[in-house]
Amino acid sequence: xxxxxxxxxxxxxxxxxxxxxxxxxxxxxxxxxxxxxxxxxxxxxxxxxxxxxxxxxxxxxxxxxxxxxxxxxxxxxxxxxxxxxxxxxxxxxxxxxxxxxxxxxxxxxxxxxxxxxxxxxxxxxxxxxxxxxxxxxxxxxxxxxxxxxxxxxxxxxxxxxxxxxxxxxxxxxxxxxxxxxxxxxxxxxxxxxxxxxxxxxxxxx
Numbered sequence: 001x002x003x004x005x006x007x008x009x010x011x012x013x014x015x016x017x018x019x020x021x022x023x024x025x026x027x028x029x030x031x032x033x034x035x036x037x038x039x040x041x042x043x044x045x046x047x048x049x050x051x052x053x054x055x056x057x058x059x060x061x062x063x064x065x066x067x068x069x070x071x072x073x074x075x076x077x078x079x080x081x082x083x084x085x086x087x088x089x090x091x092x093x094x095x096x097x098x099x100x101x102x103x104x105x106x107x108x109x110x111x112x113x114x115x116x117x118x119x120x121x122x123x124x125x126x127x128x129x130x131x132x133x134x135x136x137x138x139x140x141x142x143x144x145x146x147x148x149x150x151x152x153x154x155x156x157x158x159x160x161x162x163x164x165x166x167x168x169x170x171x172x173x174x175x176x177x178x179x180x181x182x183x184x185x186x187x188x189x190x191x192x193x194x195x196x197x198x199x200x201x202x203x204x205x
Contacts (some may be wrong), residue, residue: 014064014081021057021088024050027164028095030153030180034123035102037116043154046163047099054092061085123153123178124186130173131195140167147201148192149185154178 028050035044062085065078101108116123128134134142145151155162155169156176162169171177177193179186191197 012060012064014061017057017061017064018084018088021054021061021085023164024054024057025088025091025095027153028054028092030123031163032095032098033116034154034178035099036108037113037123038125039102039107041103042161043163044099044102046161047095048103051092051096051099054089058085058089120182121180122183122186123180124190126150126177126179126186126190126193128171128173128175128177128193129195132173132193133195133198133200134171134193135173136170138168138170139165142171142200144179144189144200148181148189150179150181150189152177152179 028047031043031047031050034040035047062082065082069075069078139152152165153163155165155171155178157172157174177189179189181189188197192200
């Protein structure tokens, strides 16, 4: 993490800080569960890297609040902002604790994995076949969250991991998508990824 003492303050809106903190916290939780489910230490390491980023964002939020509180009335207003930011950071810290379990080699009880797999939303690996309609298209073009109900939270390409891929990320053959969705939506996307189904939403091959 950047050294806080050497941190050069760059003004950002509270809204922008909250959006980034919220998005990072959600990604951390998904990745933490993924690291436990698959026993993947590389994903666990990414969770801890994101936790450091969250610490910096929370520091920026605190600094923003301090600079904004010029009197008691304004101080009262920023207190709720700080409480929300701290609550989001608590979530990220909890995700970090889960990741540390994986890095420390602690094998979770089978009940934990069963609970993750049997929840309403599950996390799964989806291997993309060269014959799939997904190949060569970006996540923005496919809009999988809308068209299949599956959110792609990470992609493994060979030995490389891409975490939180954006809309411009283009899928290649043999990519392994880490998706979050219902059992039905995950199975549907797996069929598309295998090339069995040639339709994604209203788009056809």
